[in-house]
Amino acid sequence: MWLNTFLQALRSIRRNLLRSCLTMLGIVIGVCAVITMVTLGQGATQAVQDQITSLGTNLLQARPGQRLGPGGGAGGAPAFHMADAEAIATQVGGIVAVAPEARTGATAVALGRNWSSSIIGSSNDWLLTGNWALAQGRAFTEQEQRAGAPVCLIGETVRRELFQQQPALGEPLRVRQLSCEVIGVLDSKGQGAFGNDQDDLVLLPIETVQRRITGNTRVNTLHISLADGSDAARVQASVTQLLRERRRLADGEENNFNILDTRQLAQTLSGTTRVLTALLGAVAAVSLLVGGIGIMNIMLVSVTERTREIGLRLAIGARESEVLLQFLIEAVVLAALGGLIGIALATLASLGLAAVMDVPYSFNLAVNLLAFLFAAAIGVLFGYFPARRAAQLDPIEALRYE
Numbered sequence: 001m002w003l004n005t006f007l008q009a010l011r012s013i014r015r016n017l018l019r020s021c022l023t024m025l026g027i028v029i030g031v032c033a034v035i036t037m038v039t040l041g042q043g044a045t046q047a048v049q050d051q052i053t054s055l056g057t058n059l060l061q062a063r064p065g066q067r068l069g070p071g072g073g074a075g076g077a078p079a080f081h082m083a084d085a086e087a088i089a090t091q092v093g094g095i096v097a098v099a100p101e102a103r104t105g106a107t108a109v110a111l112g113r114n115w116s117s118s119i120i121g122s123s124n125d126w127l128l129t130g131n132w133a134l135a136q137g138r139a140f141t142e143q144e145q146r147a148g149a150p151v152c153l154i155g156e157t158v159r160r161e162l163f164q165q166q167p168a169l170g171e172p173l174r175v176r177q178l179s180c181e182v183i184g185v186l187d188s189k190g191q192g193a194f195g196n197d198q199d200d201l202v203l204l205p206i207e208t209v210q211r212r213i214t215g216n217t218r219v220n221t222l223h224i225s226l227a228d229g230s231d232a233a234r235v236q237a238s239v240t241q242l243l244r245e246r247r248r249l250a251d252g253e254e255n256n257f258n259i260l261d262t263r264q265l266a267q268t269l270s271g272t273t274r275v276l277t278a279l280l281g282a283v284a285a286v287s288l289l290v291g292g293i294g295i296m297n298i299m300l301v302s303v304t305e306r307t308r309e310i311g312l313r314l315a316i317g318a319r320e321s322e323v324l325l326q327f328l329i330e331a332v333v334l335a336a337l338g339g340l341i342g343i344a345l346a347t348l349a350s351l352g353l354a355a356v357m358d359v360p361y362s363f364n365l366a367v368n369l370l371a372f373l374f375a376a377a378i379g380v381l382f383g384y385f386p387a388r389r390a391a392q393l394d395p396i397e398a399l400r401y402e
Contacts (some may be wrong), residue, residue, distance in 0.1 A: 026291025031342025041277025121209025136185030331383020
């Protein structure tokens with residue numbers, strides 16, 4: 001009985017193929033929109049997590065000022081010094097490396113070309129805390145770091161803009177009045193979590209930057225890399241207490257520095273993108289309900305058009321359950337076919353938009369299966385009322401219907 005009813009439903013759909021396709025369109029658009037939004041949202045979440053991870057694994061960042069961002073109070077707060085980094089490295093447990101960073105902006109000049117870039121002074125620990133790898137060349141030697149030698153490592157953007165197709169290693173590069181030798185090129189990281197170009201930098205020993213570029217001993221940031229398995233909250237509390245002591249802050253006095261845990265930042269940003277993804281998915285799901293209403297409307301029209309046919313079937317002995325099942329299967333088949341087409345279109349749309357938005361694409365079986373089942377459920381929900389109406393027709397009145 002099931003097979004015969006299913007075949008009858010298919011014949012009824014083929015009889016009005018254009019109308020059936022237009023009926024499915026609402027479901028197709030709804031399923032496509034839901035899957036595309038959720039897939040792109042998950043890709044954006046993964047991209048945010050990857051970008052935060054590129055800042056460094058298990059990383060704390062200490063900066064002057066009471067909070068991050070504009071108006072954070074950094075202007076009136078005293079800067080850090082090299083001794084602060086040494087104190088943290090020797091007095092706080094659970095730390096792999098501490099990298100002091102002095103940062104400024106300047107124009108780099110090489111081979112007759114110039115490029116405005118970030119000038120960073122630090123040590124080799126800066127490469128460790130930031131998960132940086134060398135594409136070419138070498139890192140600083142201990143002697144170069146102690147002596148403040150005129151040597152530098154450059155990011156991929158600086159290499160491309162200044163040296164283009166020519167080799168950069170061993171070439172001179174001038175930053176303001178300082179001429180330094182390029183001894184290494186950093187591996188590319190691309191765009192950062194805040195939209196910045198992470199490869200647009202020139203890295204020099206911090207002694208070199210302080211003595212010959214900035215002319216002061218201020219340290220803008222302390223990058224603190226935690227050991228695997230260490231308690232980030234405990235380490236952060238220890239660093240906070242140590243810095244308060246070194247900066248001579250009295251009890252009850254607010255910190256004039258802030259410490260950022262990149263893992264917490266990643267969790268916060270990922271949570272935000274997940275909420276937005278759920279919101280967009282819910283908005284897109286509304287179109288599925290609209291598609292279900294379209295199915296109900298068309299099925300009611302179909303019942304009206306086929307009243308005499310229904311009456312004839314009931315008069316020659318067809319049970320009400322068989323009539324109800326036929327119309328219900330028609331509605332479910334329309335919704336299911338729309339769901340399958342929507343999944344196919346969503347896959348193509350997700351692949352294309354992921355490439356345009358530069359976010360990773362991953363096929364999520366659970367999301368696709370859930371969208372398909374929801375589409376089929378829409379067919380059952382909105383197809384039941386017209387099917388029930390058809391099954392409850394009076395055969396005599398139906399045969400008289402014109």
